């Protein structure tokens with residue numbers, strides 16, 4: 001069957017919530033994917049920053065197979081070993097003290113929002129429930145996460161949203177300060193805005209937020225769902241900045257393609273949740289946690305972070321050269337293997353042309369193209385991607 005035949009079947013039975021490209025992907029190896037018709041694609045989208053170890057990683061598959069043969073699911077009414085081991089790895093390699101496991105980025109954000117509310121009420125009183133987030137942010141699609149998301153285009157038709165979320169301007173400390181009151185329990189932001197157009201925070205902004213949160217005793221919470229787990233060349237984006245949060249949300253790359261999310265808190269706040277305060281049937285799933293163990297091992301012990309730093313710098317250099325040549329590229333920004341180019345025109349057509357030529361890219365807002373390849377990408381593959389992109393840029 002062809003792509004189009006499958007798409008016809010899909011359209012009949014799957015809700016129309018995505019503007020999908022017309023290809024049905026069936027297999028992958030390394031940084032490449034194939035569709036049902038056997039056409040090969042260089043994957044610089046990684047399922048939107050998910051396939052951190054690329055496709056078909058043998059160690060990941062073996063760990064999942066072995067775990068699935070042992071036990072595939074285990075209720076959180078009991079303990080399972082991979083969850084404890086994955087949590088230990090996250091804790092031993094971070095500033096955090098304890099983990100709550102869930103299944104996605106939005107859930108990791110929900111957990112953080114709930115922790116913030118509980119903190120506010122316990123520490124400062126019933127009136128303390130407001131959470132400040134940033135305009136242009138993206139935190140997910142559940143009601144809490146979509147309220148935290150500072151983009152009205154994602155919120156239309158959903159009113160009333162959650163109460164008590166205020167939006168500040170990203171990288172504008174004064175605009176945050178204006179919103180802070182005795183009602184504020186937390187500030188939530190992405191160290192690098194992803195969906196919002198690959199916009200890194202200024203270090204000075206984060207430093208000032210850190211001081212403000214210390215002074216007022218409110219939580220600083222980072223959404224590292226997209227920029228965490230090696231994307232920046234550091235295990236966590238907060239390390240790249242040297243400005244520590246109190247709470248972090250993770251997902252995407254953590255399972256290397258297997259669904260898992262996590263929320264972590266530093267020691268001072270890690271025992272705020274008690275039994276019954278929060279839960280997830282599948283959270284800490286043994287198969288998902290065994291996948292996370294493989295990803296974390298690869299990043300921490302097998303040189304993947306060094307690869308991200310080296311290839312990230314190379315990708316940036318190649319994009320900067322393109323910017324010199326093509327005036328429609330107005331900016332190149334990002335960190336490590338989370339890079340973006342801003343264009344003076346909408347990018348949808350360019351992304352589509354690249355896909356037709358065998359390069360998977362993804363937009364971030366109307367005028368930004370995102371480059372989030374698997375963290376194992378090499379120089380030759382970056383050259384290949386840039387060549388395809390340049391062919392398209394010459395045409396538009």
Ligand SMILES: Cc1ncc(COP(=O)(O)O)c(C=O)c1O
Pocket residue numbers: 048104105106107109138139140141190194195223224225226227251252
């Ligand atoms: C920064 C950020 N937070 C949260 C989410 C939501 O994650 P999920 O789609 O896994 O719910 C995303 C997804 O793109 C994201 O980029």
